[in-house]
Amino acid sequence: MKADPALSALRLFAGARLDPQANAVPLAIAFSGGADSTALLLAALHLWGPQRLHALHVHHGLQTDADRFAEHARGLCASWGVPCSVLRVQIPARPGESLEDAARGARYTALTNAAGKLGSRWLLLGHQADDQAESLLLALLRGAGPKGLAGMPAVASRAGLWLGRPLLSCAADSLRHMLDVQGVPYVRDAMNLDPAFRRSRIRHELLPVLARLEPSWRATLTRAASLCAQASAGIEELAQQDLARCEGPEGLRLAALRALPEARLSEVLRLWLRQSGLRSNHGQIVNLCRQVRATARGAVALQVRLGQGLVERRGPWLALSAGTYVSGHCGLHDAHEGSGCL
Structure with a gap:
C-alpha cells in the first residue's frame, strides 16, 4: 500500500x-x-x-x-x-x-x-492544512495578535517532549x-x-x-500563518530582552516598565504573566498598562486579578501575589506557539 x-x-x-x-x-x-x-x-x-x-x-x-x-x-x-x-x-x-x-x-x-x-x-x-486554516480563522475571529495568528507550529515542546x-x-x-x-x-x-x-x-x-x-486558500492561509509566526518570534525575542532588564528579586521594576513604549510594555507584561502560568486577555493587559503608567503620577494602588493570581504594586515593584509566581516558562517553549491550538 x-x-x-x-x-x-x-x-x-x-x-x-x-x-x-x-x-x-x-x-x-x-x-x-x-x-x-x-x-x-x-x-x-x-x-x-x-x-x-x-x-x-x-x-x-x-x-x-x-x-x-x-x-x-x-x-x-x-x-x-x-x-x-x-x-x-x-x-x-x-x-x-x-x-x-x-x-x-x-x-x-x-x-x-x-x-x-x-x-x-x-x-x-x-x-493537517485544513486544521491550520481553521485555527487561523478562529484566532482572527477572536481578535488575536501575531502569536495567535501564527496558528499551529510544525514543532513545539511541552513538558520536555517534542510535539510534531x-x-x-x-x-x-x-x-x-x-x-x-x-x-x-x-x-x-x-x-x-x-x-x-x-x-x-x-x-x-x-x-x-x-x-x-480563492482556490489556493490552503497555501494562502498557511503563508499568512507563517508570516505571523515570524513576526511573533521577533516580538517575543524583543520582549524577552525587555523582560530581563525589568526583572528583579521582587518582580518587575515599575520604573523600567514605564520607560518602555506602549507596545513593548504590553508585550513584556503578557510574556511575564504567561511565564507565570497566568492567562490574560487584551482588556486586562490594557488595564494593567494603564495602571503601570499611573504610578508615575503618584498612584499607589495597583491591583489586577487574573484567575487565581493577583498582580499588585509593592513599592517600586510590580509583583504577583504569594505562591503565584513560577520562574521560567510554563510548559510550552516554542516561539511560534499559537494560542490554544495544541
Missing part, C-alpha cells in the same frame, strides 16, 4: 527533524481513529515499522461513540501490530472556559504524560481519498458536524466560500 501524501510529508519532516540514530526510542502517535491520525499512523508504519511506534488514543467520554472509537483504535492497531494505549480522561469544568478548550487541555495533558512514561522524545499529531505535526502541508480531502482508495477504515466524529462548535461551522460553512473565492 502507498501512504502518499502523508508518507511524503512524514519523510520530509523526519529527514529534517528526527534523529535517524534514535531507532530504539519509541515514537508516540496521537491516534483518534479519524482519517488524519489514521493516515499519519499508516505513513509511520511504512516508514519505521510497528516496533518503533506506540499509538495513544484519548477517551474523554464526551459522546456516545467514545467506546466504539476506542475499540476501533485498538482493533486497527492490533491488525497492524502497533501497541495502542487508551487514555481515559475527565474534562474539568472551569468558569469561562469552553468545552473545546477544556477537552483540548485534558487531551494533551494525557498524551504528553503517556508519551513521557513510554520514554518517547516525540509525540506526532495528525493536524508532519501533515500541515496535506489537504484533508487528499488524506481521506488516499485511505478510501486503499480501503483503510477510519471513524467519523459527529462532533465535527455539530454547528454548536465554531470550528465545525468554519469548516462546513466558511471554508467552502473561501474555496470559491
Whole structure:
C-alpha cells in the first residue's frame, strides 16, 4: 500500500527533524481513529515499522461513540501490530472556559504524560492544512495578535517532549481519498458536524466560500500563518530582552516598565504573566498598562486579578501575589506557539 501524501510529508519532516540514530526510542502517535491520525499512523508504519511506534488514543467520554472509537483504535492497531494505549480522561469544568478548550487541555495533558512514561522524545499529531486554516480563522475571529495568528507550529515542546505535526502541508480531502482508495477504515466524529462548535461551522460553512473565492486558500492561509509566526518570534525575542532588564528579586521594576513604549510594555507584561502560568486577555493587559503608567503620577494602588493570581504594586515593584509566581516558562517553549491550538 502507498501512504502518499502523508508518507511524503512524514519523510520530509523526519529527514529534517528526527534523529535517524534514535531507532530504539519509541515514537508516540496521537491516534483518534479519524482519517488524519489514521493516515499519519499508516505513513509511520511504512516508514519505521510497528516496533518503533506506540499509538495513544484519548477517551474523554464526551459522546456516545467514545467506546466504539476506542475499540476501533485498538482493533486497527492490533491488525497492524502497533501497541495502542487508551487514555481515559475527565474534562474539568472551569468558569469561562469552553468545552473545546477544556477537552483540548485534558487531551494533551494525557498524551504528553503517556508519551513521557513510554520514554518517547516525540509525540506526532495528525493536524493537517485544513486544521491550520481553521485555527487561523478562529484566532482572527477572536481578535488575536501575531502569536495567535501564527496558528499551529510544525514543532513545539511541552513538558520536555517534542510535539510534531508532519501533515500541515496535506489537504484533508487528499488524506481521506488516499485511505478510501486503499480501503483503510477510519471513524467519523459527529462532533465535527455539530454547528454548536465554531470550528465545525468554519469548516462546513466558511471554508467552502473561501474555496470559491480563492482556490489556493490552503497555501494562502498557511503563508499568512507563517508570516505571523515570524513576526511573533521577533516580538517575543524583543520582549524577552525587555523582560530581563525589568526583572528583579521582587518582580518587575515599575520604573523600567514605564520607560518602555506602549507596545513593548504590553508585550513584556503578557510574556511575564504567561511565564507565570497566568492567562490574560487584551482588556486586562490594557488595564494593567494603564495602571503601570499611573504610578508615575503618584498612584499607589495597583491591583489586577487574573484567575487565581493577583498582580499588585509593592513599592517600586510590580509583583504577583504569594505562591503565584513560577520562574521560567510554563510548559510550552516554542516561539511560534499559537494560542490554544495544541
